[in-house]
Amino acid sequence: MENKAFNDTSNTETITISRAEYDELLAAKAQASELAQQNNWLMERLKLNNKKLFGSSSEKTEQEDSDQLCLFNEAEAFADESAPEPEISDVKAHHRKKSESKDRLPEDLEIEIVEHKLSDDELACPQCGHELHVMGKEVVSEQLKIIPAKAILVQNVRYTYSCRNCENNDTSVPVIKAPVPNAVIKGGFATPEAVSYIMTQKYVLDVPLNRMENDFKRRDIHLSRQTMCNWIMKCSEDWLEPIFEKLHDELLHHDVVFADETTIQVLKEPEKKPQSKSYMWLYRTDKYAPHQVALYDYTSSRSAKNAQHFLKGFSGYLHCDGYQAYKTLPNDIVLVGCLAHVRRKFDEALNCLTDDQRKSSKAKVGMDYCNRIFEMERSFEELTPEGRLTKRQELVNTVLDEFLSWLNSFNPAKQSHLGRAVEYAQRQLPYVSNYLRDGRLEASNNRVEHLAKSFAVCRKNFLFSNTPRGATASAVTLSVIATAMENGRDPYKYLTYVFREAPNIDLNNEEAFSRLLPWNAPDNTRFAAN
Numbered sequence: 001m002e003n004k005a006f007n008d009t010s011n012t013e014t015i016t017i018s019r020a021e022y023d024e025l026l027a028a029k030a031q032a033s034e035l036a037q038q039n040n041w042l043m044e045r046l047k048l049n050n051k052k053l054f055g056s057s058s059e060k061t062e063q064e065d066s067d068q069l070c071l072f073n074e075a076e077a078f079a080d081e082s083a084p085e086p087e088i089s090d091v092k093a094h095h096r097k098k099s100e101s102k103d104r105l106p107e108d109l110e111i112e113i114v115e116h117k118l119s120d121d122e123l124a125c126p127q128c129g130h131e132l133h134v135m136g137k138e139v140v141s142e143q144l145k146i147i148p149a150k151a152i153l154v155q156n157v158r159y160t161y162s163c164r165n166c167e168n169n170d171t172s173v174p175v176i177k178a179p180v181p182n183a184v185i186k187g188g189f190a191t192p193e194a195v196s197y198i199m200t201q202k203y204v205l206d207v208p209l210n211r212m213e214n215d216f217k218r219r220d221i222h223l224s225r226q227t228m229c230n231w232i233m234k235c236s237e238d239w240l241e242p243i244f245e246k247l248h249d250e251l252l253h254h255d256v257v258f259a260d261e262t263t264i265q266v267l268k269e270p271e272k273k274p275q276s277k278s279y280m281w282l283y284r285t286d287k288y289a290p291h292q293v294a295l296y297d298y299t300s301s302r303s304a305k306n307a308q309h310f311l312k313g314f315s316g317y318l319h320c321d322g323y324q325a326y327k328t329l330p331n332d333i334v335l336v337g338c339l340a341h342v343r344r345k346f347d348e349a350l351n352c353l354t355d356d357q358r359k360s361s362k363a364k365v366g367m368d369y370c371n372r373i374f375e376m377e378r379s380f381e382e383l384t385p386e387g388r389l390t391k392r393q394e395l396v397n398t399v400l401d402e403f404l405s406w407l408n409s410f411n412p413a414k415q416s417h418l419g420r421a422v423e424y425a426q427r428q429l430p431y432v433s434n435y436l437r438d439g440r441l442e443a444s445n446n447r448v449e450h451l452a453k454s455f456a457v458c459r460k461n462f463l464f465s466n467t468p469r470g471a472t473a474s475a476v477t478l479s480v481i482a483t484a485m486e487n488g489r490d491p492y493k494y495l496t497y498v499f500r501e502a503p504n505i506d507l508n509n510e511e512a513f514s515r516l517l518p519w520n521a522p523d524n525t526r527f528a529a530n
Contacts, residue, residue, distance in 0.1 A: 105144065106528055112145065115137075118132070148219075149197065151216075151219065151221050154191055156180055158177055158178050158180050159177070159178045160175060160176070160177050160178075161175070161176045161177070161178075162174065162175050162176070181500070181503070181504050182503035182504050183503065184235060184239070184499040184500070184503055185231065185234055185235065185238075188231070188234075190231050190235075192495070192496045192497075192498075192499035192500045193496055194231070195231050195232070195235050195495070195499055196491075196492050196493075196495035196496040196499060197492065198212065198228050198231060198232065199232060199235075199477055199481070199491075199495055200481075200491050200492045200495065202232070202458075203458060203474070203477055203478050203481050203491075204481060204485075204491050206457050206458045209225035209228050209229060210225055212225070212228065213225045213228070229470065232473055232474075232477065233469060233470060233473040235499060236472075236473040236476045236477050237473065237476075238502075238503075239498055239499060239502040239503070240476050240477055240480045240498070241476050242502075242507050242513070243480055243498070243516055243517065244295070244476045244479050244480060246513070246517060247293050247295060247479065247480070247483055247517075248295060248310075250291055250293050251283060251284075251285060251293045251295060251314075252311070252312075252313045252314045254285050254286070254289055254293075254316065255316035255317060255440075256285065256286035256288075256289070256316055256317045256319070256438070256440050256441060257283055257284070257285065257286075257311070257314060257316065257317070257318050257319070258282075258283065258284050258285075258286070258318075258319040258320075258445060258447050258448035259281065259282065259283050259307065259311075259318055259319065259320045259326065259445075259448060260281070260282045260320070260321065260445060260448045260449055260451070260452050261279050261280065261281045261282065261302060261323070261452075262279070262280055262282070262452045262455060262456065262459075263277045263278070263279060263280070264277075264278050264279065264280045264298065264459060264465065264471060265277065265278065265465070266278045266298075266300070266465045266466075266467065266468055266470075266471050267465070267466050267467070268466060268467045268468075269300055269467075269468055270468075272300065277302075278298065278299065278300050278301070278471065279298075279299050279300075279301065279302045279306070280296055280297070280298055280299075280455060280471075280475060281296070281297040281298075281299060281306060281307065281310065282294075282295070282296055282297075282448050282451045282452055282455070283295045283297070283310065283311075283448070284447065284448050284451060284482075284486075286440050286441075286442075286447070287447070288385060288440050291487070291517075291519050292483065292486035292487050292519075293483050293486075294451055294479065294482035294483050294486050295479040295482075295483070296451075296455065296474075296475040296476075296478045296479045296482070297310050297475055298468070298471040298472050298474070298475040300468065302323075302325065303325070304324070304325035304326075304328040306325075307325050307326060307328075307329065308328065308329060311329060311333070314333065315330075315332040315333060316332075316333065316334070317333075317334050317336050317434070317437070317438060317440075317441055318333050318334065318335055318336065319336045319338070319441070319442065319445045319447070319448065320335055320336070320337070320338070320445060321337075321338050321341050321445055322337065322338075322341060322424065322427065322428050322431075334434055334437070335431050335434065336431060336432070336434045336435050336441055336442075337428040337429070337430075337431030337432035337433075337434065337435075338428070338432065338443075338444050338445035338446075339370055339373060339374070339432050339443045339444050340443075340444035340445065340446055340449075341424075341428065341444075341445070342366075342370060342421075342424065342425045342428055342429070342432065343366075343367060343370035343371075343374075345417075345420065345421035345424045345425065346363045346364075346366035346367045346370065346418075346421045346425075347367060348417055348421070349361070349363035349366075349416075349417040349418040349420075349421045350363045350364060350367060352417050361418075362410065362412070362418060363417075363418050363421060365406065366403075366406075366407075366421060366422070366425065369399065369402070369403040369406070370403075372399055373396055373399055373400070373443060374443060374444075376391075376392075376395055376396055376399070377396075377442075377443050380392070383439075384439070385438070385439030385440045386439055387439070388439040389436075389438065389439035390439075392435075392436050392439070393436060396436060397433075397436055400429065400432070400433050400436075403425075403429065404426070404429050407422055407425055407426050407429070408426070410422075451482060454482075455478065458478075480495075480498075480518075481495070483518050484518040484521075484525075486518075487518040487519045488526050488527055489518050489521055489525050489526060489527070490525060490526065490527045490528075493524065493525040493526075494518060494521055494525045497521055497522065497524075497525050498516055498521075501515070501516060502516060
């Protein structure tokens, strides 16, 4: 029964309803509230996805001018037709560009001289008809000439020697053959230079094997991608894996290690669909390590057992993100969280808002706390680890405490991006604060994420690995190349050195093998001086 009461002095209408109708109304209001939250969440996701698809990938608070331009507008962006051609100065018989120009040529660049002379018919004097003689010459201009890589067929000719005296006087004649170095692939026609070139093209310049195959064909060199793939895997297994194992041991003896993981697709993994994800784990040393090490480790899953197995025997500080697998590691490993990941969550929350909403948003407050800490860290960059530790304990510690107190002061909707950012920050800040313990530690995990981004570019070009064996070979090769580059070695020169030396030494000889490590390689494997 419904009763209505009216008050003549107001516009308020009081309606009496049954308990069942009241409960139904509350349920409807709760459902409407839930639908509104879901709608807000979906709208936030839509804005965020649109930003990821069409917006800048930068997480800077204010977009600054950047040299990171896309491939297709690079020429237009950097071209300046009014700028003069760079001048090249002659210094001690070497040619190099003047220091004020951005263009620079190496001092030991090979010089090709092209002489321009009069023909025999033009050597007659236009005035008297007698023959002209050379009275001088001048360098009119100097130009840069670039020659594409060329292929050479190397023939190993071995000489055989015998003794004439023994031939004339003895019944037996010794025959001595000149030694021939072992090939990088026994019975194959690959040279150290060829394998190094292919590996460098694939893993440094991110050129897939099918593109290399087509490029070789245009030069009338028919070298199949199957052959190139076989060369990579064979040389990786025979000569680079022992180096990888040594680098792994070196990594575990350091006190500070950075870790991250990213996906890789492997088509023919046992008991897995081709579309399923596999993982490439990344590890590297801190910037103060005497020997820099950067390693990739392929695994078929993201299980915590993979990190436990790879880091077995390690103790110290481990920089990582919020992935739960790292929390299963032994207690003698101190996890150091990443403030950049915390900041990224607030950045995503901000990108879900309009420009007017951002100014007064709590997400901006969270971003500001992170920015303050990163600004402090930039001011500490030139300090020693001890000096950084002192400054952090004086200044950063207070800001982190304020940040955590602010996070606990309000309770945003958990289904919103702000709520998720706050919840993530509350979980991770205790781990982030561990970087205050040692001046060698950093506020973010960006040091290893740079390796992940480099691998992502490589992965985008070759798309997938065919087999686990190929993925393992890629991980080993990437590790050796990345470590070589971190230690100032040119990857092509260093790999050529390894593939020339390794087949001709005893890899079980510790002294001989140690010469193959990047930091012990000869100086001629270094990058050209800048």
